[in-house]
Amino acid sequence: MEAKSVFSNKKDTNTEQKLDMDRIPAHIAIIMDGNGRWAQARHLPRVAGHKQGMQTVKKVTIAASDLGVKVLSLYAFSTENWKRPATEVNYLMQLPIRFFKTFVPDLVKHNVKVMVMGDITRLPAETQQAVKDAIKDTADCDGMILNFALNYGSRDEITRAVQAIATAAQDGQLDPTTITEQTISDHLMSSPLGELADPDLLIRTSGEERISNFMLWQIAYSELEFVPEHWPDFDGEALKRAIIGFQGRHRRFGGL
Numbered sequence: 001m002e003a004k005s006v007f008s009n010k011k012d013t014n015t016e017q018k019l020d021m022d023r024i025p026a027h028i029a030i031i032m033d034g035n036g037r038w039a040q041a042r043h044l045p046r047v048a049g050h051k052q053g054m055q056t057v058k059k060v061t062i063a064a065s066d067l068g069v070k071v072l073s074l075y076a077f078s079t080e081n082w083k084r085p086a087t088e089v090n091y092l093m094q095l096p097i098r099f100f101k102t103f104v105p106d107l108v109k110h111n112v113k114v115m116v117m118g119d120i121t122r123l124p125a126e127t128q129q130a131v132k133d134a135i136k137d138t139a140d141c142d143g144m145i146l147n148f149a150l151n152y153g154s155r156d157e158i159t160r161a162v163q164a165i166a167t168a169a170q171d172g173q174l175d176p177t178t179i180t181e182q183t184i185s186d187h188l189m190s191s192p193l194g195e196l197a198d199p200d201l202l203i204r205t206s207g208e209e210r211i212s213n214f215m216l217w218q219i220a221y222s223e224l225e226f227v228p229e230h231w232p233d234f235d236g237e238a239l240k241r242a243i244i245g246f247q248g249r250h251r252r253f254g255g256l
């Protein structure tokens with residue numbers, strides 16, 4: 001059957017690059033980098049980049065949902081981000097609240113379910129409540145899952161999984177000789193995603209080629225796309241270009 005396709009209207013492609021709508025990656029993860037540099041280039045405070053980055057979250061969420069992506073994971077706040085200046089951390093902690101107040105009705109309209117990975121107990125109470133409200137208000141949606149990584153770090157996630165597995169073994173609830181890769185996957189924060197837990201495609205914006213402690217276990221077989229746009233400049237067309245890059249590769253899952 002001829003694959004449905006959508007031409008990328010970006011004029012700088014020198015070949016006819018088509019988006020194969022029958023091979024959209026089920027799970028896309030994005031490291032949303034470049035917000036501070038975007039602001040700096042415009043002689044604006046760093047928080048202006050975060051504010052514009054929030055608008056990009058809304059735009060890209062709808063674009064991904066419309067393309068048929070099943071899970072979109074976004075690295076919103078890492079366990080390392082607490083080291084940033086208090087003024088910036090305080091601003092960032094307000095963003096989930098603003099997101100809830102301004103965007104949840106749109107998410108429901110697009111049947112998008114909010115999920116969060118990370119230790120939210122360390123967040124300010126108001127931020128925690130906004131996150132819980134976003135999860136509650138979208139719980140009945142069964143379309144794309146918008147999975148925010150918030151106060152998340154992959155090494156922290158793996159450490160917590162090892163602790164839980166060791167405790168179960170110590171309590172006689174788990175025979176250590178039966179531990180498999182699936183046992184570890186089942187104890188990660190991504191486990192509610194089930195078969196969709198592992199990203200097919202990881203995108204990092206702003207040209208940096210680092211993983212930065214994001215979903216280290218889950219991206220074992222992911223395709224990686226490092227794109228030049230700062231996150232505030234990323235959009236639906238840039239998302240299509242990244243997916244076209246993904247579709248252009250033969251995926252081996254370690255085989256031939």
Ligand SMILES: Cc1cc(N2CCCCCC2)n2ncc(-c3ccc(F)cc3)c2n1
Nearest residue numbers: 032050053054076077092095096099131148
């Ligand atoms: C801390 C933080 C920062 C944050 N940025 C905006 C995007 C650019 C990168 C970092 C700054 N965004 N964007 C959305 C959320 C969010 C998180 C959980 C939730 F339930 C609803 C919204 C968010 N949270």
